[in-house]
Amino acid sequence: MELTNLAKSLVAFRTEVPPGDEEECAKFVRDVIADMKIEGTEVTLDKFEHRRANVVARMGPQEPGLLLGGHLDVVPAGDESAWSHPPFDASLSDGKLFGRGAADMKAGLAAMLKAIEAAAKNKKLKRGLLFVGTAGEEMGFEGLKSVLDQRLVGEGSAIFGVLGEPTGLRPVRAHRGGATFTVTFRGSSGHASKPELGVNAIEECARFVDGLAAWSSGVAATTDPDLGATIATPTVVRGGTKSNVIPGSCELTVDSRWIPEHGSAFVKRGLESVADSLRRKDRTFAAEVEMLYETPALKLPRDHPAVVLAESASGAASETAAYGTEAALYTKHGVPSVVLGPGSIKQAHMVDEYVRLSEVQRALSIYVKMIESVCLA
Ligand SMILES: [Zn+2]
Known part of the structure; x- marks a missing residue:
C-alpha cells in the first residue's frame, strides 16, 4: 500500500x-x-x-x-x-x-x-x-x-x-510537564435567604482562585530559559445544587504545566499553601487538594x-x-x-x-x- x-x-x-x-x-x-x-x-x-x-x-x-x-x-x-x-x-x-x-x-x-x-x-x-x-x-x-x-x-x-x-x-x-488537580471545598449548606447560617463553598472556591492567581504570579519569577514558567490554571468548576440553597460543596479542577526545576510536587505544595493561608484567616475554610495524574517534562x-x-x-x-x-x-x-x-x-x-x-x-x-x-x- x-x-x-x-x-x-x-x-x-x-x-x-x-x-x-x-x-x-x-x-x-x-x-x-x-x-x-x-x-x-x-x-x-x-x-x-x-x-x-x-x-x-x-x-x-x-x-x-x-x-x-x-x-x-x-x-x-x-x-x-x-x-x-x-x-x-x-x-x-x-x-x-x-x-x-x-x-x-x-x-x-x-x-x-x-x-x-x-x-x-x-x-x-x-x-x-x-x-x-x-x-x-x-x-x-x-x-x-x-x-x-x-x-x-x-x-x-x-x-x-x-x-x-x-x-x-x-x-x-x-x-513542560503536566499535572491535573482537583480542589474540593467543603462548606455547609442552608437556605439562601439566610446565608450567614451556612458556609458557601462557591465563595470559598472564589477566594481560592484569587489566591491561586497571586501564587502563580509569584512563581512566574522563576523561569526556565527554554520553557518559561510554571503555570496553574483553573479550568473546571462544579458546585451548587439549586438556586435557593447555599452550596455545601464545590470542586475546582486546576491544570498545571510545570518546568523541570519545579515538578508536580511543587505545584501541589503551592495549591496547599494557598488553602492553608485562607484557613489561617478563616477557620471555617476547608479545602482538600488532590493530584489526579501527571505527565513528565x-x-x-x-x-x-x-x-x-x-x-x-x-x-x-x-x-x-x-x-x-x-x-x-x-x-x-x-x-x-x-x-x-x-x-x-x-x-x-x-x-x-x-x-x-x-x-x-x-x-x-x-x-x-x-x-x-x-x-x-
Ligand atoms: Zn497527538
Whole structure:
C-alpha cells in the first residue's frame, strides 16, 4: 500500500478516545508490519482492555537502535455535521488529507511505517528497530503506561526515539510537564435567604482562585530559559445544587504545566499553601487538594545526539512545545526521544483537521534518514 492510501486507511478507523476503540487499528498496523517481512520481526498486540490495544514491533537484531512511536487514538470528532469533510471519510482535496487524526497523528504513523519498509526491507540491520503504536495517548498516556509496565519496551531498549506528533517537521526537544488537580471545598449548606447560617463553598472556591492567581504570579519569577514558567490554571468548576440553597460543596479542577526545576510536587505544595493561608484567616475554610495524574517534562539539551540527529535529518532547528507528549515518558525510561512529524499542532483537535500530503512525504524521507543513520550505518 502506498503512503497516501496507508494514511487514509488509518484515518478511517474510528479510534476516538473516549471511549477508545483502538484494537482494530492496532491489528491493522500489526498486519502491515508483518507483511513487510523484515528480518527478525516480532510483533505483539498488547490488548490491555476490552477493544483496546497497543502494537509493539521489533525488527532486526537485539542491539538497541531507533524507536519510532506514536498514538493510534484520536480525540472525538464532536458534532460531525460541523465538518465539511466527514471526519472518518479520509477525503483528499487540494493536496490535503482531511479527517480526525489526519494531523494528530495518523499521517505521522503512516510515514513511519513506510519509512521502516523503505529503509529496512531486504537490508541487514546492524541495530534494532522498534515501532510502538499506542492507544489512549489523549487520556493520560494509558496505552504507553501499559507497554512500559509490562516491559514490552525495556529500559534503554533503543538509543534514541522519535515520536511522529505534528510539529510541522521541526524537531521538538523540550516541553513542560503536566499535572491535573482537583480542589474540593467543603462548606455547609442552608437556605439562601439566610446565608450567614451556612458556609458557601462557591465563595470559598472564589477566594481560592484569587489566591491561586497571586501564587502563580509569584512563581512566574522563576523561569526556565527554554520553557518559561510554571503555570496553574483553573479550568473546571462544579458546585451548587439549586438556586435557593447555599452550596455545601464545590470542586475546582486546576491544570498545571510545570518546568523541570519545579515538578508536580511543587505545584501541589503551592495549591496547599494557598488553602492553608485562607484557613489561617478563616477557620471555617476547608479545602482538600488532590493530584489526579501527571505527565513528565521533556528536556533534552540542544547538543544531545538525538536532537543533533533530528536536526540534521529534518534540516530544521529544534524548538520547544507547549503541549506534552509520550517522548517525555520514553526519555524517562532510558530512551531519549524527540518529537518530529508532519502537520501542524494548530490542526490537532480541530474541525476539518488536515495534513498536507507533501509534508507527509517529506516526513517519510526524514524518518528514512534517521533509521539509516542509527540502524544501518
Ligand atoms: Zn497527538
